[in-house]
Structures are given as C-alpha cells and as structure tokens.
Amino acid sequence: MTKTWRPGRWLIILPPLIFLLVFFLIPFAFAFKISFAEAIPHVPPFSDVLTLTPGHRLKLDVHLDNYKYLLTDEVYGLAYLYSLRTAFFSTLICLLIGYPMAYAIARAPKSTQNLLLLVIMLPFWTSFLLRVYALEGIIRDNGFLNTLLMHLGILSEPLHIMHTGVAVYIGIVYSYLPFMVLPLFATLEKLDPTLLEAASDLGSTPSRAFVDVTLPLSIPGVIAGSMLVFIPAVGEFVIPSLLGGPNNLMIGRVLWDEFFGNHDWPVAAAVAIAFLLLLAGPIAVYQYYNVKQIES
Amino acid sequence: MERRSSAFLQTVLYTGIGLLYLPILVLIAYSFNSSPLVNVWGSFSTVWYTALLHNRQLLESALLSLEVAVAASTGAVILGTLASIALVRFNRFRGRLLLTGMVNAPLVMPEIITGITQLLLFVSMVQLIGWPHRGFTTIVISHVTFCTAYVTVTVQSRLAAADRSLEEAAMDLGASPARAFWDVTLPIIMPAIVSSWLLSFTLSLDDLVISSFVAGPGASTLPMIIYSKVKLGVSPEVNALASLIVCAVGACVLVAGYLMVRGDRRRALETQLAAKHA
Numbered sequence A: 001m002t003k004t005w006r007p008g009r010w011l012i013i014l015p016p017l018i019f020l021l022v023f024f025l026i027p028f029a030f031a032f033k034i035s036f037a038e039a040i041p042h043v044p045p046f047s048d049v050l051t052l053t054p055g056h057r058l059k060l061d062v063h064l065d066n067y068k069y070l071l072t073d074e075v076y077g078l079a080y081l082y083s084l085r086t087a088f089f090s091t092l093i094c095l096l097i098g099y100p101m102a103y104a105i106a107r108a109p110k111s112t113q114n115l116l117l118l119v120i121m122l123p124f125w126t127s128f129l130l131r132v133y134a135l136e137g138i139i140r141d142n143g144f145l146n147t148l149l150m151h152l153g154i155l156s157e158p159l160h161i162m163h164t165g166v167a168v169y170i171g172i173v174y175s176y177l178p179f180m181v182l183p184l185f186a187t188l189e190k191l192d193p194t195l196l197e198a199a200s201d202l203g204s205t206p207s208r209a210f211v212d213v214t215l216p217l218s219i220p221g222v223i224a225g226s227m228l229v230f231i232p233a234v235g236e237f238v239i240p241s242l243l244g245g246p247n248n249l250m251i252g253r254v255l256w257d258e259f260f261g262n263h264d265w266p267v268a269a270a271v272a273i274a275f276l277l278l279l280a281g282p283i284a285v286y287q288y289y290n291v292k293q294i295e296s
Numbered sequence B: 001m002e003r004r005s006s007a008f009l010q011t012v013l014y015t016g017i018g019l020l021y022l023p024i025l026v027l028i029a030y031s032f033n034s035s036p037l038v039n040v041w042g043s044f045s046t047v048w049y050t051a052l053l054h055n056r057q058l059l060e061s062a063l064l065s066l067e068v069a070v071a072a073s074t075g076a077v078i079l080g081t082l083a084s085i086a087l088v089r090f091n092r093f094r095g096r097l098l099l100t101g102m103v104n105a106p107l108v109m110p111e112i113i114t115g116i117t118q119l120l121l122f123v124s125m126v127q128l129i130g131w132p133h134r135g136f137t138t139i140v141i142s143h144v145t146f147c148t149a150y151v152t153v154t155v156q157s158r159l160a161a162a163d164r165s166l167e168e169a170a171m172d173l174g175a176s177p178a179r180a181f182w183d184v185t186l187p188i189i190m191p192a193i194v195s196s197w198l199l200s201f202t203l204s205l206d207d208l209v210i211s212s213f214v215a216g217p218g219a220s221t222l223p224m225i226i227y228s229k230v231k232l233g234v235s236p237e238v239n240a241l242a243s244l245i246v247c248a249v250g251a252c253v254l255v256a257g258y259l260m261v262r263g264d265r266r267r268a269l270e271t272q273l274a275a276k277h278a
Helices: A002-034 A065-072 A074-107 A110-125 A128-139 A144-151 A165-190 A193-201 A206-217 A219-234 A238-242 A251-261 A265-295 B002-031 B047-053 B056-089 B096-108 B111-129 B136-161 B164-172 B177-206 B209-214 B222-230 B236-277
Strands: A050-052 A058-060
Touching: A002 A265, A002 B056, A002 B096, A002 B111, A002 B136, A065 A074, A065 A265, A074 A110, A074 A165, A074 A219, A074 A251, A074 A265, A074 B002, A110 A165, A110 B002, A110 B177, A110 B236, A128 A144, A128 A165, A128 A238, A128 B002, A128 B177, A128 B222, A128 B236, A165 A219, A165 A238, A165 B002, A193 A206, A206 A219, A219 A265, A219 B096, A238 A251, A251 A265, A251 B111, A265 B096, A265 B111, B002 B236, B047 B056, B047 B236, B056 B096, B056 B136, B056 B177, B056 B222, B096 B136, B111 B136, B111 B209, B136 B177, B136 B209, B164 B177, B177 B222, B177 B236, B209 B222, B222 B236
Parallel strands: none
Antiparallel strands: A050 A058
16 A cells, blocks of 8 residues: 555655754754854854865864853853753642643543533633733732732732742643643543452552552653643743743743843854753653654 | 542632633733723723724734734645655655654744744855745744644544545545545545644744744734733733734634534544445
C-alpha cells in the first residue's frame, strides 16, 4: 500500500519538512551564531561572526563576552532560578487542582464528558493576553475579589495581590490549568475500571486502591501534563509583565527587556540559547513520552 | 467513602470551571460600565463599544491581524495536513523522527525563544538574499510555523482513527491511491481540517510575543496594540474590545466543536446504513 504511494510521497513529506526545517530549526543555528557576535550601532545591530575575506577564506570572529556577561551579572542567574522555581510550584499547584478535575471528568457519564472537555478547552482558545488582563480585574486592589471580601466584612483592607509573586502564580495556574487537565483525562479515561474492582475485591479501601492502582497508572498523564505546564511557564513573559512587580523578574522578561529595552541582540540571543539548554532536558522528556504515546 | 470522594471531585471540578470563567464574565460586565473609573459602577452603557469604532489605530491593527490570521491558518492547514498524512500513512521515511520532533516542539517551546530565533533568521536572510522584509510576510511565516504544529496534532489523531478499509475498497474498485484518498479519506478528516483552521485562526489572532519580535517597526498587530494599552493600566475601551473578541472566538470554537461532533455522528449513521444495505 505504501509502495504505491511512493512516487508522490515526497511531494507530501517535503513541503512541511522543509518549511519547519527552514523556519523552526535553522533559526536556532542563527541565534547560536549571533550569540557570539558583538552588539554594534548598525542595522542589524550585531557584528558578523563569519565573514568571507577577499582571499575567499572564511574568517571567524567569535566573542564570548555575551556568555561571560550572563555568568558575571547575577540578574541572569537569579532570573533563571526564579523562573524555574515559579514554574515548578505553578506546575505542582496545577497538578493538585487538575488531577481531581480530570478524575471527575473521567468518571462522569460519557454524554457529559464531551461537554465538560469543551468547557475546559474554551478558555484556552480564547485570547491568552485578554484572559491575563481579565484576571487583573479580579485581583487588583479595587477589583472583584477585594470588593467582595470587604463587602462581606471578611477583610477591612484590600489584599495587595497585584504586582506580587502571588499574582504571577495565580496567572500561570489560571492560564495553564487546561493543559494539565487534558493529558491527565486522556490517561485516566483509559484506565480499566475492573482493576479497581479487583483491588476492592481483594480488600483494598478506595483510597488504598487509588494509591496502589490509579496513581501509578496515570503517571504518563502526570508527566505529559506537567511538561505542558512547566516548559512554557518557565519562559512566560505576558504574565510576569502584566501581573508581576519589578521583583518578579522571570527570564522571559529579562530577554524581552534586553531586546526591546537595551537593543542588545547578541546578549538576547545568548540568553535564549542558555535558556534553551536549560529546557533541553524537559523538552526531551516531553518528546519521548509523546512519541511513545503515538506509537502505542 | 465512595460517595464522599466523588462529592469532593465534583466540587473541585465545578469550582475549577467556575474560576476559569469568572474573570471573563467580570470583564464583560465592566465593558458595559459607563464610568471610565474602574472601581466605580456608573450605569449600563455601550459608550466604549461606540468609542472603538472611532479608534483608527485599533481598527487598522485589527485589520492587519485578521489578514495575517487568514493567511497563516490557510498555510498552516495545508502544511499540517500534509505533515499528518506523512506521519500517519508513511511508516518509514528519511526524516520521520525529525518531522515528528519539529511538529511537537513548537507546542511547548516558549514563545519568547521562537520569536527571537525567527527574528534573527529573518534578519540574517535579508542580509544574505534580501528577503523577507519584516512586516506582514514575516508575521505570517512565524504564525504558520506554530499553527502547523496544532493542525498536525489535530488532523493526525483523526486520520489515525479513520477506517483504512474504505480506502482499500475504493482501490479494489480501481481508484488510484491518491484518488482513493481524495474521494474517501479526505471527506472523513474534513471536520478536523475545518476545525483546525478555525483554531489556527484564533491562535494567530491572539499571538503577542512572537509577533512583537518579527513584526518590525512598521507593523502592529491587534494584540501588540492591546498590550501597550494594558501595560498602562485598565482601559474601558480594551474591556469592550476584549469582550467582543472573547465572544467571537468563543463562537468560532463552538462552531468548530459542533462540526467535529456532527461529522462523527453523520459518519456513524452512514456506516450503519451501509451495513444494513450490505
């Protein structure tokens, strides 16, 4: 069957392959190259790393200063650590909220399942930027939450949430929760209910059966969901920029400021490459589980 | 115990869903507030919606964003469908692993990295071959890249679930493989293609970070304008605009979901009928 497709198959494979190669993969090579350049007041604002001299020889002009700068200026190290920490705890909170949600959907009757999934997905497809903005209306000092709590007499003074680390956590959990629920649901749905019955027949309490049967079998979903939240959260820019304060310097914001504020493209490229190296592990884990899931 | 745990699950589920929607509902409510002060409720009014119509900058950027979204989602649907055919139907080919990786990586790659690397590529390309200049073209190319990933994943799962025997039957009746695919399988995956077009459209319309990097100084998409306004604080005009966008996009997603479900039902019905006749 595949043999009969053979003459035309490269017409199908090559367009997406070449497009993604040129516009997704090769850009990393250029970023890598430019991370060794020097910032100069010129258009474009960086020096040539590779030049062809009149004698047709390649001249390499490598500056390691950008990486030295990343290592010596502690802003970058702190921003990386802060981003990793924020992403880690946000992922944990998403997992704690998302797991019961996914479990509840998986146990709901089939007819309501699709509706619930649509309800969970709908906010994901509606504008990310506007949802983060909408959150401001809830958590700012004179926003919905404080007005409500003060009206009910629970608070006498508003809670300062906006422009703090707490606001960044709320923003990330709120925005990325659907990414946690969906993969968890996908694995929990496939769980064989007879396994739980068997555990119960053998004398397990429901909570014991959950710990011994459900939880271990849902690990692939836990990993997939956690990666889908953790990786983009580390690089989050919009949330710390709109909801966070000056202390909540995540690496995405540092990179943005380096690029748009300082116009230092080579340093921005070096930040991006260092950042990518940091994420290589999690991305590899995600890809591995993804491929395994598709193959099965 | 059983009942208590299920009550707990239900509570978490519905509270979670409620919290997902609360900010959007509050935003829509405030968009009808006549007072420009965010903490004061004036009266019900559509004044901010009328103000939108007179804001040239917003209208122009909205037009650019719509043009980009149409071009990008169309391009992404073509490339993504081809990629999903390649991944589902061709078991072994050179570059299969590479294609799988490149299709999945944009889904998790932080936008800020994709944005800066693509910009550096475009700038370097201009130095080498004089194309593409930053603006409409570069925004479309960048959007096609990440939308292709979403299209491929959506169409891929539908194509993998499609019944191969129908296509084989068509070939037994003398259709060429390409013809059999076009006449039999394409209609089956059509709902997935249409809905992934709509979803790419909304993703493109929404993108801020990648566009900010690759747009260049001349072009501003709608999210870029919204971001610069929002950065200065809450703006009642943005509330109105946001409510419009959220409702329009929500409607698109519901239509996409409906098309997928209806396609499934109709196909199930047709299969049943065919089985009865056989």
